[in-house]
Amino acid sequence: MADLTKKYDVLVAGGGNAALCAAVAAARAGSSVLVVEVASKFYRGGNTRHTRNVRCAHDAATETLSGPYPEDEFFKDLLQVTQGATDEVLARHMIHESKSLLDWLPEQGVRFQPSLGGTLSLGRTNSFFLGGGRSMLNALYLTAESLGVAIEYEAEVVDLEVDNGMFLSATVRHGGQNHTVRAATLVAACGGFESNIEWLKQSWGPAAENFLIRGTPNNRGTVLRLLLDRGVEEIGDPTQCHAVAIDARAPKYDGGIITRHDSVIFGIVVNRHAQRFYDEGEDIWPKRYAIWGRLVAQQPDQIAYIIFDSSVVTMFMPTLYPPIGAPGLRELAVKLTLDPAAFEKTVHDFNAAVRPGTFDDTILDDCRTEGIAPPKTHWARRIEAAPFYAYPVRPGITFTYLATRVNKQARMLMKDGKPSANMFAAGEIMAGNVLGRGYAAGMGMTIGSVFGRIAGTEAARNARN
Amino acid sequence: MLATEKAGARPGTHATALLAEADRLMTVCNSCRYCEGLCAVFPAMEMRRAFPDGDLNYLANLCHSCGACYVDCQFSPPHEFDVNVPRVLAQVRADSYATYAWPGALSGLFARNGLVISVVAALSVAVFILGFVARHDPSVLFGTHTGVGAFYRLMPHNAMAALFGAAFLYAILAIALSLRAFWRAIGDPVAADGASIWQAIRDASTLRYLDGGGIGCYNHDDRPNDRRRFYHHQTFYGFLLCFASTCVATLYHYLLGREAPYPWWDLPVVLGTLGGIGLIFGPLGLMIAKLRRDPIMADTERFGMDAAFIVMLFLTSLTGLLLLVLRATGAMPILLAIHLGVVFALFITLPYGKFVHGLYRFAALVRYAREHKALTGKH
Numbered sequence: 001m002a003d004l005t006k007k008y009d010v011l012v013a014g015g016g017n018a019a020l021c022a023a024v025a026a027a028r029a030g031s032s033v034l035v036v037e038v039a040s041k042f043y044r045g046g047n048t049r050h051t052r053n054v055r056c057a058h059d060a061a062t063e064t065l066s067g068p069y070p071e072d073e074f075f076k077d078l079l080q081v082t083q084g085a086t087d088e089v090l091a092r093h094m095i096h097e098s099k100s101l102l103d104w105l106p107e108q109g110v111r112f113q114p115s116l117g118g119t120l121s122l123g124r125t126n127s128f129f130l131g132g133g134r135s136m137l138n139a140l141y142l143t144a145e146s147l148g149v150a151i152e153y154e155a156e157v158v159d160l161e162v163d164n165g166m167f168l169s170a171t172v173r174h175g176g177q178n179h180t181v182r183a184a185t186l187v188a189a190c191g192g193f194e195s196n197i198e199w200l201k202q203s204w205g206p207a208a209e210n211f212l213i214r215g216t217p218n219n220r221g222t223v224l225r226l227l228l229d230r231g232v233e234e235i236g237d238p239t240q241c242h243a244v245a246i247d248a249r250a251p252k253y254d255g256g257i258i259t260r261h262d263s264v265i266f267g268i269v270v271n272r273h274a275q276r277f278y279d280e281g282e283d284i285w286p287k288r289y290a291i292w293g294r295l296v297a298q299q300p301d302q303i304a305y306i307i308f309d310s311s312v313v314t315m316f317m318p319t320l321y322p323p324i325g326a327p328g329l330r331e332l333a334v335k336l337t338l339d340p341a342a343f344e345k346t347v348h349d350f351n352a353a354v355r356p357g358t359f360d361d362t363i364l365d366d367c368r369t370e371g372i373a374p375p376k377t378h379w380a381r382r383i384e385a386a387p388f389y390a391y392p393v394r395p396g397i398t399f400t401y402l403a404t405r406v407n408k409q410a411r412m413l414m415k416d417g418k419p420s421a422n423m424f425a426a427g428e429i430m431a432g433n434v435l436g437r438g439y440a441a442g443m444g445m446t447i448g449s450v451f452g453r454i455a456g457t458e459a460a461r462n463a464r465n
Numbered sequence: 466m467l468a469t470e471k472a473g474a475r476p477g478t479h480a481t482a483l484l485a486e487a488d489r490l491m492t493v494c495n496s497c498r499y500c501e502g503l504c505a506v507f508p509a510m511e512m513r514r515a516f517p518d519g520d521l522n523y524l525a526n527l528c529h530s531c532g533a534c535y536v537d538c539q540f541s542p543p544h545e546f547d548v549n550v551p552r553v554l555a556q557v558r559a560d561s562y563a564t565y566a567w568p569g570a571l572s573g574l575f576a577r578n579g580l581v582i583s584v585v586a587a588l589s590v591a592v593f594i595l596g597f598v599a600r601h602d603p604s605v606l607f608g609t610h611t612g613v614g615a616f617y618r619l620m621p622h623n624a625m626a627a628l629f630g631a632a633f634l635y636a637i638l639a640i641a642l643s644l645r646a647f648w649r650a651i652g653d654p655v656a657a658d659g660a661s662i663w664q665a666i667r668d669a670s671t672l673r674y675l676d677g678g679g680i681g682c683y684n685h686d687d688r689p690n691d692r693r694r695f696y697h698h699q700t701f702y703g704f705l706l707c708f709a710s711t712c713v714a715t716l717y718h719y720l721l722g723r724e725a726p727y728p729w730w731d732l733p734v735v736l737g738t739l740g741g742i743g744l745i746f747g748p749l750g751l752m753i754a755k756l757r758r759d760p761i762m763a764d765t766e767r768f769g770m771d772a773a774f775i776v777m778l779f780l781t782s783l784t785g786l787l788l789l790v791l792r793a794t795g796a797m798p799i800l801l802a803i804h805l806g807v808v809f810a811l812f813i814t815l816p817y818g819k820f821v822h823g824l825y826r827f828a829a830l831v832r833y834a835r836e837h838k839a840l841t842g843k844h
Contacts (some may be wrong), residue, residue: 042543049539052499077628111679113502129538130678132499138536138687251472258496258546318514320496422543 002150004179008034009463010456011170011183012192013157013223016048017133017445018427020140021452022187022459024108027147029460033347034183035144036155036170038170038190038218044137044153046191047215047428047444048400050256053126054105054449056098064112065102066124071095074125077092077440085240085436093408094434097450101304102127105449109139109153120286126442135443151334157190157223162230164413166421184463185422188412189448192400192428193221193240195253203238210302212246214396224404224429232423233405233415236432242439243293245397246302249321253283260392265379267362268350270395271299274333276350281378284364290439296460297395304393307334307347311385315361322390332388342364351382384390392404400443403432410455423464424455472546476814480518480564487515487525487557493548495539500534503678505833506554513834522564523651526822526829529675532683532762544760555764562821565650567642570761574817579769582777582814589813590806595599596620597802606798614724619798620805622718632812644824652832664844665830669823672697685757696750700778701823703743707782710737726792729774737785746781748775774819780807 010026013021014148014290023033048418057074074095078086111130129136144151152174159171172179193199195217196275198209212270250259257413264280269292271277283325296304313323322361326332333343357367359381367380405413406427412420427448435443473493479485491510494500497661505816506528513520532551565576572579580771595732597606610618648657655742668674672694675682682691714733719721727734752775755768791800815821838844 100566129499130502131533132497132539133498134539135533135537142688151550251545254544256497257499258493258540314514317498318495320493322475 002034002152002176003156004034004181005151006032008032008181008183009300010034010185010187010459011036011181012189012456013170014046014188014427014429015044015151016046016189016191016427016448017051017137017140018429018448018452018455019187019189020045020137020144021108021449022189022424022426022456023149024140024147025453025456026187026460026463027049027066027144027456029457031460031463033144034181035149035151036157036174036181037151037153039153039216042151043216043218044136044141044217048137048448049134050215050254051129051136051445052257053128054101054440055126055440056101057095057448058099058102062102062128062194064114067120069125070098074098077125078434078443081438081440082434082436083438085244085438086434087235087354087430090406090408091434094446094450096455098345098446100179101446101449101453103147104453105136108135108143110318111139113129124154124187137307157226158175159334160186160188160223160226160230162227162423165231165412165418165423167423174391185424185428185459187424187452187459188223188227188404189426189452189455190223190429191216191219191221191242192402192431193224194216194219194397195402196220199225199238200400204297207297207302210394211243211297212250212255212259212396213246213250214246214250214255214257214259214395214398219399219428221400223401226427227404227412227423231414231416231418232412233397233417234402235405236401236403236436238400238402238433240401240437240445241293242290242398242401242435243395244290245296245306245393247319247321248392248394250396252393255396256319259394259396261306261319262287262289262386263306263312263319263391266312266315266378267306267346269304269306270338270343270346271304272301272338274338274346276346276374277304279374279377279393281368281376281380289441291398293395296393302394303336306391306393307383307388308331308390309383309385309388311381313389313430319391323391325387327387329388332375332390335389336392341465347383351374351384354380354382398439399428399431401432401435401437403430405434406451408454409458410451411458422459424459424462426451426455467843477515481560483553483556483560484518487521487553490548490550490553491516491521491524493546494534494550497540499539500537503533503537504529504531504674505830505837506550506674509512509833509836518565519541519650519652521557522561522647523829523832525554525561526651526825527833528554528558528645529672529676529826530555530682530762532676532759533679533680533689535762536683536687536689549761551762551766555762556767558822558825559764559767559770561647561825562643565640565643565646565825566817567646571639571817574814577769577774578767578818579782582773582810582818586777586780586807587811589810590803593802593806593809594799597798606802607795608798608821609793610797611793613726613807615792615797616725616801619801622724625805629809629812632809636815637804640821640824643816643821644828646833647825648828651829657835658829660844661831661834661838664834664838666828667825668830683759683762684754685759687784692750693754696747696754698747699743700747700751700775701738703745703747703782704778706736706740707744707785708740710734710740729789734789738789741782741786741789744778745786748782750780751775752779770819777807777811777814777818779813796814 009031010033012035033090059070113128113130155174161168169182245258330340333340353369410424412423542550563572566572679750681691788800
């Protein structure tokens with residue numbers, strides 16, 4: 001039980017990667033730190049539980065990474081996925097700081113896994129956590145505890161007292177009571193608002209009802225809303241988020257990584273009207289992995305079906321939910337409640353447009369369609385080997401990008417342009433500063449760890465003065 | 466909730482509901498793979514897309530129960546996916562001992578195993594005591610016997626050798642046939658190659674996969690440590706030293722004509738004493754760890770089987786050491802009877818208790834070394 005009555009140097013709202021990196025960094029800098037985490041001990045850490053890797057720049061290969069992945073290349077990748085929707089100064093600073101994470105995280109007990117090949121095709125750019133994100137979190141919590149960080153679970157920040165950009169106190173709901181918690185500084189590291197369907201509907205409309213939330217149900221954006229209402233400058237587009245196509249049979253929340261599908265390139269994707277709507281062979285997974293969530297979100301009823309045949313069924317990772325199979329296209333359409341005639345026509349038209357080529361799913365091969373819209377520009381092969389299969393998919397929201405604006409010290413900026421006296425932000429809640437659009441694997445953790453460490457260090461410095 | 470209603474459940478035929486649950490877990494894990502760096506189970510799982518019973522029994526015996534995957538899993542209970550790999554694999558593993566036991570008619574001995582082994586042990590001790598009494602005057606049990614051949618005045622060496630030899634040979638035969646059935650069920654019919662066996666010896670002798678991927682195993686809280694591995698090493702190497710002691714003594718007897726008891730500095734006594742000490746502290750540590758282990762990760766219903774084997778090893782060692790210390794006193798005859806009874810019970814129950822875990826796990830490690838080599842070209 002943490003002491004909620006004493007005044008801390010640093011109050012950290014949130015309990016994931018960004019929050020714990022902030023707490024550890026602040027404690028190492030000599031501050032007294034209180035972490036308030038809304039979840040129970042088991043569910044602590046929000047979306048970090050479901051992560052697996054972090055993207056860090058490095059100049060040479062390490063034990064757990066092939067290399068190099070220079071800062072410029074990282075920035076180029078970021079520019080590509082965001083189509084320029086990034087704050088270059090912040091982004092370059094983050095990328096520079098990411099380099100030292102490769103040593104700093106292991107110093108906090110986090111273990112990286114040597115690249116094993118196979119599943120881990122990202123061995124050059126991304127470092128994988130041994131045992132995954134929850135293992136990484138467990139290590140950070142053990143370190144935080146040993147540094148004397150006070151941690152309160154099932155404790156939610158429900159109000160903030162902010163005077164002219166200066167944090168005074170937080171109202172923390174815990175054990176059925178509200179506690180006024182005072183601290184010299186605040187680090188807000190408690191996620192975006194992706195779990196708040198009502199908020200999502202404000203910008204997405206009723207379509208948001210059909211979104212599945214891949215992670216914690218706790219990221220309701222309460223603190224984000226409070227901060228924006230208390231004068232912190234907003235940055236980012238509320239419809240922008242990390243969204244992938246996940247199995248429509250997944251639970252509403254917290255299905256995590258295992259509901260994903262990486263089979264898009266092996267077949268075609270059709271919507272509720274049995275029509276194709278995007279080039280399934282545009283680019284190699286995982287580069288285009290993160291576009292399908294938005295694409296499906298824009299389809300009627302926010303549902304789509306990945307269609308493939310028995311010739312490719314073992315070419316991708318086994319899936320949690322089995323594919324829906326049928327001996328013929330018509331039977332499959334009936335099972336999917338699609339119009340059988342329209343479905344058959346779509347597949348036949350696609351098959352007729354497939355040009356001969358040499359199939360190779362590891363490169364952008366020369367198997368493509370001609371005379372069909374949209375085209376499939378790579379890996380296009382006829383869907384003809386019965387039985388036929390389908391995965392129903394829906395948009396799976398990982399996290400939102402609407403953010404509190406920050407500077408290089410992770411210090412929040414107020415609407416009048418002035419830096420806040422003592423409020424810092426890290427992780428999803430400020431992701432939109434660098435990630436205005438799109439996604440590249442491991443970026444969320446880079447944002448969390450880098451800005452978490454900066455926020456903790458700066459908050460500790462702030463508290464001392 | 467039934468396994469078939471949970472995420473990852475597949476329609477399929479499995480011999481038991483537990484195996485169906487293990488299939489569901491491996492299906493969940495195979496679509497995640499975050500744990501692939503922790504041990505051998507998950508890389509072996511990744512080589513498969515479907516999980517028939519033989520493969521599940523293989524994976525279950527490959528698992529060393531370090532608990533790391535439970536602590537690291539975002540889907541372990543109370544998550545609705547209810548992924549508890551250490552517990553379910555421990556249950557499947559325990560079932561597999563009965564499944565492949567020879568002769569099949571005795572596989573029931575694995576049920577309520579603690580009770581079975583206690584009864585066998587008590588009966589064995591009683592028979593030895595009664596045997597001594599029947600053969601001699603009851604007062605022999607309380608007399609002092611010293612010097613060369615003192616033990617054999619209570620029980621002739623040939624009788625002892627014949628009885629224990631027969632018990633030991635039966636144990637070897639039963640275990641070998643069980644192991645053969647297991648090996649056939651878990652893998653391709655090719656005989657194991659030398660390199661894979663050598664790799665498995667290295668993995669087993671270091672308990673490579675009881676280290677939680679490098680930081681130790683999880684037992685009663687969220688701070689891992691290496692104590693279970695340390696206790697297991699004490700137990701295992703203690704057992705080997707005791708076995709070596711017996712072998713040396715047998716050679717002494719038949720090749721050199723030297724009869725027990727041997728002086729304290731002689732090889733059989735030194736090996737036996739060192740092994741005996743390991744077999745006192747190792748099982749004690751394992752038992753304490755077992756009692757403290759977070760029950761959610763453990764096959765709590767099979768506690769009796771695990772405990773019985775630990776207690777038998779402990780008693781073997783304790784009675785042996787007491788015999789060594791008190792062999793020149795009047796307590797020797799009764800201690801000898803108890804010691805022989807315990808050792809006899811240990812031998813004849815070896816094929817029907819926790820002892821087989823070592824051999825099944827070794828076979829699984831050989832299988833893993835083979836398929837890992839086939840996939841990656843290296844061990």
